[in-house]
Amino acid sequence: MSTSKNFSDKVVLITGSSGGIGAVTAVEFARCGAQVVITGRNADNLSEVAKQCAAVSPKGLKPLEVLADVSKDVDCKRLIDSTISAFKRLDILVNNAGRGMHCPITDTALLDKYREVMDTNLRSVIYLTHLSVEHLEKTKGNIINISSIVALKPVSTAFLYSMSKCALDMFTKCLALELGPKGIRVNVINPGAVRTNFLQAVGLTKEQSEAAYSERGVQYPVGRVGESIDIANAILFLASDEASFVTGIQFVSDGGALNANTS
Numbered sequence: 247m248s249t250s251k252n253f254s255d256k257v258v259l260i261t262g263s264s265g266g267i268g269a270v271t272a273v274e275f276a277r278c279g280a281q282v283v284i285t286g287r288n289a290d291n292l293s294e295v296a297k298q299c300a301a302v303s304p305k306g307l308k309p310l311e312v313l314a315d316v317s318k319d320v321d322c323k324r325l326i327d328s329t330i331s332a333f334k335r336l337d338i339l340v341n342n343a344g345r346g347m348h349c350p351i352t353d354t355a356l357l358d359k360y361r362e363v364m365d366t367n368l369r370s371v372i373y374l375t376h377l378s379v380e381h382l383e384k385t386k387g388n389i390i391n392i393s394s395i396v397a398l399k400p401v402s403t404a405f406l407y408s409m410s411k412c413a414l415d416m417f418t419k420c421l422a423l424e425l426g427p428k429g430i431r432v433n434v435i436n437p438g439a440v441r442t443n444f445l446q447a448v449g450l451t452k453e454q455s456e457a458a459y460s461e462r463g464v465q466y467p468v469g470r471v472g473e474s475i476d477i478a479n480a481i482l483f484l485a486s487d488e489a490s491f492v493t494g495i496q497f498v499s500d501g502g503a504l505n506a507n508t509s
């Protein structure tokens with residue numbers, strides 16, 4: 247168990263919850279009593295996560311599963327509409343869905359890749375936030391965005407990804423100012439490398455991905471890369487009332503990587 251926090255009666259929507267950080271976060275919220283809404287593009291993965299959530303939920307609550315591609319505006323709208331239609335409220339929005347992108351500036355598909363990354367990592371967050379504000383204002387809820395330490399440190403040939411996360415950080419800080427008076431907190435978490443399918447999603451084999459995480463782990467001051475539960479713990483803290491005085495912050499969870507000058 248990651249935390250003793252109580253999220254009973256809270257409705258929590260976590261994007262990118264069919265795998266990786268989002269899936270573990272959904273399970274932890276469910277364990278703490280929340281009614282979770284899980285979403286992604288892969289139906290099989292989503293139903294597997296749904297089973298895990300229901301199994302740990304103290305009241306056996308079943309998650310609402312919404313198949314959606316967040317890079318599509320209509321899907322974002324359907325995601326919020328489905329949530330409100332099912333539960334009549336939204337307390338916590340975790341904008342976690344995201345993808346990496348290797349793209350040198352000379353890449354012939356540059357502008358297509360630009361659109362793909364920005365639509366998934368940034369436009370979706372802006373639109374989902376826009377659609378959620380009226381509901382979060384009623385519940386005095388909060389938003390957690392998932393960025394990366396590469397928003398704070400440049401990485402060669404990953405400028406599209408870094409820029410999307412850098413913009414997400416600034417979006418978070420601006421929104422914290424705008425939404426504070428409405429009683430809505432907005433924070434962002436900047437993880438270092440976390441062992442998930444993230445690298446495989448950008449084309450590495452499982453073996454290459456494992457090797458990359460092992461190599462980085464050695465360079466990290468704590469001697470390992472992150473696990474999804476590390477980031478889930480940070481998300482649940484920032485989403486909880488224990489963090490009620492915290493808004494507009496960048497919460498770096500990276501095993502000391504930034505200070506060690508590695509990513």
Ligand SMILES: NC(=O)c1ccc[n+]([C@@H]2O[C@H](COP(=O)([O-])OP(=O)(O)OC[C@H]3O[C@@H](n4cnc5c(N)ncnc54)[C@H](OP(=O)(O)O)[C@@H]3O)[C@@H](O)[C@H]2O)c1
Pocket residue numbers: 261262263264265266267268285286287288289291314315316317342343344345346366392393394395436437438439440441442443444445447
């Ligand atoms: N792992 C790391 O090292 C690391 C480090 C720093 C930050 N992050 C950030 O952490 C977040 C979660 O990443 P992860 O490591 O958990 O990666 P992951 O294992 O690849 O999971 C990504 C999740 O996002 C979903 N997703 C991706 N594109 C989507 C789209 N267009 N529409 C809907 N869902 C989409 C995926 O679901 P489907 O495939 O089912 O659509 C999956 O559930 C991302 O924002 C990532 O940038 C990760």
